[in-house]
Amino acid sequence: MTASNLAIESVRGSSLSSLDGIPQSMELKLLTTLDGLINSWCERRVLRPLAYLLPAYPGALAHTDQQFQLLEALKNLKRLCRDHLTPEELRLITQAHNFLDQRLRTRVI
Numbered sequence: 001m002t003a004s005n006l007a008i009e010s011v012r013g014s015s016l017s018s019l020d021g022i023p024q025s026m027e028l029k030l031l032t033t034l035d036g037l038i039n040s041w042c043e044r045r046v047l048r049p050l051a052y053l054l055p056a057y058p059g060a061l062a063h064t065d066q067q068f069q070l071l072e073a074l075k076n077l078k079r080l081c082r083d084h085l086t087p088e089e090l091r092l093i094t095q096a097h098n099f100l101d102q103r104l105r106t107r108v109i
Helices: 007-011 026-044 047-056 064-080 087-108
Strands: none
Touching (some): 026 047, 026 087, 047 064
16 A cells, blocks of 8 residues: 555545645645544544544654554554444554555655
């Protein structure tokens, strides 16, 4: 999966996104998707996914260690919160994880 395939594009028409008029950088798309997921979980009062994502949610991915913490949180969400996620949320989390993993691999290698 390449960064250009990140699911954030497909979220434009859904309730998880409000990208109209915002510049389209990949980091912004990632953060917008995570914001949408957090808002959705808050509305549904789904606490377990929030407990995994919020401690690692940086607001900006300025440092590599923050990115690795977020990557670990996304991995835990995929592994430990499947029963609390809709199929669309799981797809977005998987694609966000894959994007961030690829981004970190190219920086580290």
